Amino acid sequence: MMKKKIISVSVVAVFLVACGINNSSNSDQIGLRKASLENENKVFLVEANYTNLQPGESHRFERSYENAPPLIPHAIEDMLPITKDNNTCLSCHDKAIAKDVGATPLPASHYYDFRRNKNTGSNISDARFNCTQCHVPQSDAKPLIGNSFKPEFKNNKLKNHSNLIDVINEGVK
Ligand code: HEC
Ligand code: HEC
Structure with a gap:
């Protein structure tokens, strides 16, 4: 019984560390906000x-x-x-x-x-x-993160027009 409790406490501790919850400066490094969550001064x-x-x-x-x-x-x-x-x-x-x-x-x-x-x-x-x-x-905002997504169109017309109503049941039986 006791052993089980110790294991689950350490699992929670590892989880908290992984999430960065006990390290507030993480938000500067991995967040898009580039300022700590406690600091509103540098947020524009x-x-x-x-x-x-x-x-x-x-x-x-x-x-x-x-x-x-x-x-x-x-x-x-x-x-x-x-x-x-x-x-x-x-x-x-x-x-x-x-x-x-x-x-x-x-x-x-x-x-x-x-x-x-x-x-x-x-x-x-x-x-x-x-x-x-x-x-x-x-x-004209610059993207915060690059994006390499390239759409593929079944034909050139669909680059400038939609035909959803004609294809909405495609693949549905
Ligand atoms: C005074 C007429 C007018 C009004 C009002 C208007 N539009 Fe437009 N809209 C146009 C024209 C004309 C175009 C084609 C682009 C151009 O000539 O500027 C267009 C283009 C668009 C397109 C792009 C269509 C495409 O084929 O890529 C969308 C989406 C759009 N309008 C949505 C809206 C929405 C939403 C509103 C209301 C908030 C609106 N429009 C109000 C005239 C209007
Ligand atoms: C629930 C989401 C939704 C709403 C609300 C909506 N649209 Fe659309 N609209 C779409 C989607 C998705 C497409 C492309 C697929 C299709 O044809 O339905 C589209 C396509 C269009 C097109 C392109 C048509 C073409 O032939 O290529 C125009 C113009 C347009 N919408 C204008 C409007 C206007 C103006 C309004 C409000 C009166 C409006 N839409 C409301 C989702 C929406």
């Missing part, structure tokens, strides 16, 4: 700017990977917050309007209710109403 927000280019002036980003939600290339400051009664994004991206204003139309997946398994016709699905839940603008 990263300098970063978002684009000022308005819709129609910006350039679409290549998709991050196949069927990734596209990044927003234009300024959205004046369009937020999106509320129940005011969704400015729809005034350009709604499929009935987009072509006329040169915006990418909402894809078929945004007019489909995946819960009830049916088309929502000319109205966007409620699950897609809050655009900025999935689509984000890009800042």
Whole structure:
């Protein structure tokens, strides 16, 4: 009985050391914050700017990977917050309007209710109403950590367009 207790205490001690819990300076060395957790003096927000280019002036980003939600290339400051009664994004991206204003139309997946398994016709699905839940603008912040991820696309068209609704059941029987 006694022996068991000693073993479990030492297991916990090893675990704490491994986690660096008893060594507060570890956060300087391995954290992205580069300051100890107890010190707020050296902590600054990263300098970063978002684009000022308005819709129609910006350039679409290549998709991050196949069927990734596209990044927003234009300024959205004046369009937020999106509320129940005011969704400015729809005034350009709604499929009935987009072509006329040169915006990418909402894809078929945004007019489909995946819960009830049916088309929502000319109205966007409620699950897609809050655009900025999935689509984000890009800042010019330098990545804190390098990333060597390279997406592979089944064909070149998918670098700039999505086709999720056509392939969502791929591999499902
Ligand atoms: C005044 C019209 C307008 C409004 C409002 C607008 N957009 Fe756009 N959006 C565009 C245009 C036009 C483009 C194409 C890029 C360009 O020409 O600047 C675009 C591009 C995009 C793209 C990239 C699409 C792609 O194919 O890569 C996304 C994502 C996007 N907008 C999301 C939004 C969201 C989210 C909102 C609301 C916060 C919004 N847009 C509001 C016109 C608009
Ligand atoms: C729940 C997450 C989610 C929400 C909310 C959402 N989108 Fe998307 N969007 C995606 C994903 C994922 C894709 C790419 C795959 C696809 O076609 O569904 C996409 C694709 C798009 C595209 C590219 C269409 C194409 O043909 O390539 C546009 C434009 C777009 N969304 C705009 C919007 C706007 C504007 C809103 C708000 C009215 C919105 N989205 C809401 C996830 C979302």
